[in-house]
Amino acid sequence: MSLELPHITAPDDEAETAGNSPGGRRRGDIARARLVGILLPIVVFSFAIGLWEFIVRVNGIEPFILPAPSVVIATLIKDWSTLSLSLLVTLRTMAIALLLATFGGVIIAVIFAQSRLIERSLYPFAVILQVTPIVAIAPLLLVYLNSGTAILVCAFIVAFFPILSNTTLGLASTDPNLRNLFKLYGAGRWRELVLLRAPSALPYFLGGLRIAGGLALIGAVVAEIAAGSAGHGSGLAYRIVESGYRLNIPRMFAALLLISLTGILVYALLALVSHLLLRRWHESALDRGG
């Protein structure tokens, strides 16, 4: 039972879907622009590092005042056995905190989505935890908990809020007509949540997750520093504090470098996950071509 509609696709329909094919010259320009876009930041960054090295060498600045990048790298290699263990400790704290924040944030956002009343009554707690600086909460937590747990809780607290607030927003931002459609076809709450609200909220959640990844690291580092002198912490931030006491400035830089790299890696990883999940449909992740 099919209609005889020989040219049912309107001409404009076809024109809009058929991808435009730019000429070879234009394509070459685009490739060149892309290459420049990648190379330029690398060149500028290398130049800055080179300048740093140059200034330190020319002026003969002592390593305990400002180590040259080469010295930092050398220290990183020399102290790798200590630093790598500390890196693992910080990474572990961050990963567990992020995992807990993700599960906790999503579950509570789903509960919030069920009832405005629950959301209203519980949201103030989340806001209080968010607006109170973590560095001020950390000493208190260190009184109540052992330092490992306290550090974990600090990282969790800061990572939790962006996931909760973004997911809550996402779950509430479903197309009302799609909700009508689900109602019309008799879908229950659960199916609406799984088939409609969850995918609608996904871009919001992933945005929150990207922020939370960075914040979990910050939370872990801040708490490690707060615990530093008191606890038997051995994370990267503890190494920084310790090296500061010993005036081992190259090692401070090496630990700092590792923290930076960890942050970049986490961000890149979460951005990649976000891109892979959204690239087929969401405006934020569509290939813009060129």
Next chain:
Amino acid sequence: MSASALPLTRSALPARDAASRDSGMAVGAGAPLVTLTGVSKEFQNGVTALARLDLCVRAGDFLSLLGPSGCGKSTALRLIAGLEPATSGRIEWATGGATARPSIGFVFQDPTLMPWASVESNVFLPLRLAGWSFRDALPRIEEALSLVGLPDFKKAMPRELSGGMKMRVSIARALVTRPSLLLMDEPFAALDEITRFKLNDDLMRLKQEMGCTVIFVTHSIYESAYLSTRIAVMAVRPGRVIAEIGIDAALPREEHFRRESAYLDACAKASDALHGAMDTKDHL
């Protein structure tokens, strides 16, 4: 071919009576499918969208609800679909009672597709919610997509489609359950005129093919006169039916129908009814 119009005021003669008188005129009009009696809808903010609406939709009708914005035509559609409860009045289905609705397809003004799902997943949705497996549903999905002329776009994502194609997917989704009643809320209002004409023609063919009843909300006199077997003209403040116009010409119609007297008469009568309503005191 002739068009008949019965402009009336609510106090003078209920629209339902007019509809029953009119039944002989409308092509394909059968037994009442749904009857709205004295249906009112007042929103929580105090706005009265509908005041004692009387309307009888007959099986096989292509009924247009025509009126200016704010006359409650979309609200009437939503009440019929059961998306909202009426404040007062009765909505009775031929199948019995207020809840025994036949299978309904709904097409919104926007295509309202799930952007994360492919065309076939979007069309699958009503069957999925009815508990079908994808494998069982696939022939139905393919059938619905062929009906709207998009058999080769199963795997496409909504963003890859033009506005007209998205609307076709939306119609396919409404048709996939083989509904006996198709509700359309200004489905083509956002499309350009050429695409709109094309979809109008396709819609009439689809309706005949599927043998379903259609209630079509529009604010275009020409669109309603071209498509419908019956036009219910509505007025604002409060929303109500002020005239019913039967158009006695078989569906599907073709472009030359726009030059025939039945079409021109219907346009004139609908226009008169709308202008008449604008002169009354309750229109701002």
